[in-house]
Amino acid sequence: MNVLVCVKRVPMTGGRIVLTPDEQAIETRHLGFTISPHEECAVEEAVRISEQQGGTTTVLTLGPDEAEEQLRDAMALGIERSILLVADREWDAQATASAIVEAIDAERAAGVEYDLVMFGNESADTGNFQVGIRVAHALGRPCVTGLKGIAVEGDRVRCEQEVPAGRDVYTVALPAVVTVKEGLNLPRYPSVPGRMRAKRKPLDRSQPSPPDPRLERLRLALPAGEGKQTEILGQGPAAAPAVVELLRRVGAL
Amino acid sequence: MLLVLVDHQDGGVDDLSLQALAFARGLAGGDEVHAVAVGDASAAAAALGDAGATRAYAVRHDDLGTFSPTAWARCLVQLVERLSPTAVIAPGSERGNEVMAHVGAILDQPMAANCTQASAGSPVTVTRVRWGGSLLEQAALHGDPALLTVTPHTVEPASTGGGEAAVEEFVPELDEADLAVRVSERIQADTGGGVSLADAKVVISGGRGTGSAEGFAPIEELAGLLGAAVGCSRAVTIAGWRPHTDQVGQTGTKIAPDIYIACGISGATQHMAGCKGAKAILAINTDPEASIIANADYAVIGDLHEVVPAISTEVRKARGA
Numbered sequence: 001m002n003v004l005v006c007v008k009r010v011p012m013t014g015g016r017i018v019l020t021p022d023e024q025a026i027e028t029r030h031l032g033f034t035i036s037p038h039e040e041c042a043v044e045e046a047v048r049i050s051e052q053q054g055g056t057t058t059v060l061t062l063g064p065d066e067a068e069e070q071l072r073d074a075m076a077l078g079i080e081r082s083i084l085l086v087a088d089r090e091w092d093a094q095a096t097a098s099a100i101v102e103a104i105d106a107e108r109a110a111g112v113e114y115d116l117v118m119f120g121n122e123s124a125d126t127g128n129f130q131v132g133i134r135v136a137h138a139l140g141r142p143c144v145t146g147l148k149g150i151a152v153e154g155d156r157v158r159c160e161q162e163v164p165a166g167r168d169v170y171t172v173a174l175p176a177v178v179t180v181k182e183g184l185n186l187p188r189y190p191s192v193p194g195r196m197r198a199k200r201k202p203l204d205r206s207q208p209s210p211p212d213p214r215l216e217r218l219r220l221a222l223p224a225g226e227g228k229q230t231e232i233l234g235q236g237p238a239a240a241p242a243v244v245e246l247l248r249r250v251g252a253l
Numbered sequence: 254m255l256l257v258l259v260d261h262q263d264g265g266v267d268d269l270s271l272q273a274l275a276f277a278r279g280l281a282g283g284d285e286v287h288a289v290a291v292g293d294a295s296a297a298a299a300a301l302g303d304a305g306a307t308r309a310y311a312v313r314h315d316d317l318g319t320f321s322p323t324a325w326a327r328c329l330v331q332l333v334e335r336l337s338p339t340a341v342i343a344p345g346s347e348r349g350n351e352v353m354a355h356v357g358a359i360l361d362q363p364m365a366a367n368c369t370q371a372s373a374g375s376p377v378t379v380t381r382v383r384w385g386g387s388l389l390e391q392a393a394l395h396g397d398p399a400l401l402t403v404t405p406h407t408v409e410p411a412s413t414g415g416g417e418a419a420v421e422e423f424v425p426e427l428d429e430a431d432l433a434v435r436v437s438e439r440i441q442a443d444t445g446g447g448v449s450l451a452d453a454k455v456v457i458s459g460g461r462g463t464g465s466a467e468g469f470a471p472i473e474e475l476a477g478l479l480g481a482a483v484g485c486s487r488a489v490t491i492a493g494w495r496p497h498t499d500q501v502g503q504t505g506t507k508i509a510p511d512i513y514i515a516c517g518i519s520g521a522t523q524h525m526a527g528c529k530g531a532k533a534i535l536a537i538n539t540d541p542e543a544s545i546i547a548n549a550d551y552a553v554i555g556d557l558h559e560v561v562p563a564i565s566t567e568v569r570k571a572r573g574a
Binding site: 216234251 | 351354361363364382385394395546547552554572
């Protein structure tokens with residue numbers, strides 16, 4: 001069972017988003033970076049599948065050179081090797097999917113066939129909800145999205161998706177593409193030996209050529225109504241009567 | 254003509270679909286808006302007409318008894334080929350985004366997910382949400398047709414007073430590959446008799462400030478008194494103190510209560526993306542400079558372990574009086 005997990009480097013935005021003066025990006029000079037929460041669960045699930053079933057695990061990202069940090073983080077958790085598609089700026093979903101498909105084709109040409117390709121349901125930052133689905137179509141594979149449960153059963157995979165009424169179950173043949181959501185599992189923490197091993201694990205770097213975006217970002221803006229007037233009801237337990245008065249006012253009592 | 258994918262049940266059209274129809278009418282100018290629904294939509298003809306759809310295509314196929322994202326997309330693609338709409342629009346629900354992503358993949362066209370605005374033109378320009386709504390992006394959508402979904406609860410549904418939509422049956426051609434991904438079973442949720450986080454009128458959440466799983470005891474107590482649902486921040490689920498089903502936020506549950514009480518939560522943008530639907534936010538936090546304080550309507554500066562039990566005592570007193 002060979003598993004490929006696709007992740008995206010995103011800033012840890014903290015309490016407030018600040019934009020660059022040209023309104024083209026988030027000001028990240030003072031921010032750390034991570035991967036989208038859904039993808040953390042994809043990485044964990046890939047490691048668990050390989051622990052149970054054997055086979056290989058690979059993590060891929062399209063992003064700046066610095067995204068090596070996120071690939072090493074995933075390898076510290078047990079992923080064996082990584083692929084970095086270097087892109088200096090943000091690519092749209094269509095272009096990202098094409099580059100990933102090309103990388104998967106190149107892997108196949110080199111003798112590596114992936115049985116399961118995993119994505120997060122949507123990235124934390126751009127939230128396009130479509131890269132995994134586009135890759136699945138290009139590869140001619142089934143795609144199940146938003147999974148909170150995955151069980152590989154022989155040559156099939158049983159998938160559980162959360163819906164308002166409960167969970168919908170899909171069973172599809174491998175090879176397949178799945179996109180997952182946070183809550184699928186509780187990701188492990190990296191160990192120090194894991195971090196040391198990750199430094200020596202293989203990382204293949206290539207530079208796909210940037211296409212023209214078809215969903216073209218013009219500018220970013222912060223939503224109106226940020227930073228509202230906050231009424232301080234009081235300090236410590238002495239504020240309790242004021243809170244109860246508020247609860248009465250909103251009909252919560 | 255603009256084509257809108259709608260969800261319907263028992264003669265009614267769901268709220269997000271009505272919002273998508275209103276959005277489409279805004280983009281259409283004088284152009285017609287047509288609806289597409291899977292299943293027998295004739296009972297919904299009046300509701301669709303009132304929402305501005307002059308025509309509705311009711312997709313009929315024996316294999317579409319349960320949801321199948323690729324097959325739904327294939328239906329839309331076949332209608333696109335027949336009708337050449339200028340835009341195809343769906344609600345920004347999980348399923349709406351999923352089906353439209355398939356449509357984009359099949360047609361090799363871009364798809365803009367979760368738009369709050371769109372202006373006609375070549376290209377169509379859209380405003381869409383990033384970071385679960387904490388950031389907006391203006392973008393040019395270089396696609397024909399323009400494929401997009403509508404961010405839930407950003408457009409008001411509007412009654413046009415239009416008469417019944419003309420319902421036309423549409424039988425798609427689906428092959429095995431289109432139906433390979435199909436719901437085979439529904440496991441009903443075990444609600445446990447409690448209030449669900451998404452529907453609760455009052456939600457009380459704890460964050461890192463609770464200190465432990467046991468630290469939720471005063472929050473549980475107050476929630477019990479108020480009939481509230483208990484939520485938590487991502488820091489809490491990562492620590493393993495509460496299950497992910499309790500998590501409020503961009504990658505957890507999005508809530509819309511009358512009042513949200515956030516205890517010991519710093520208020521990262523990802524958390525606020527999940528609770529900005531609350532009519533009022535009360536933050537209880539030891540740190541007056543925590544982001545949650547600036548983003549709340551009301552605040553109490555203090556330790557939740559002291560403040561929350563005092564509120565419970567005061568609620569009992571108010572009830573006893």
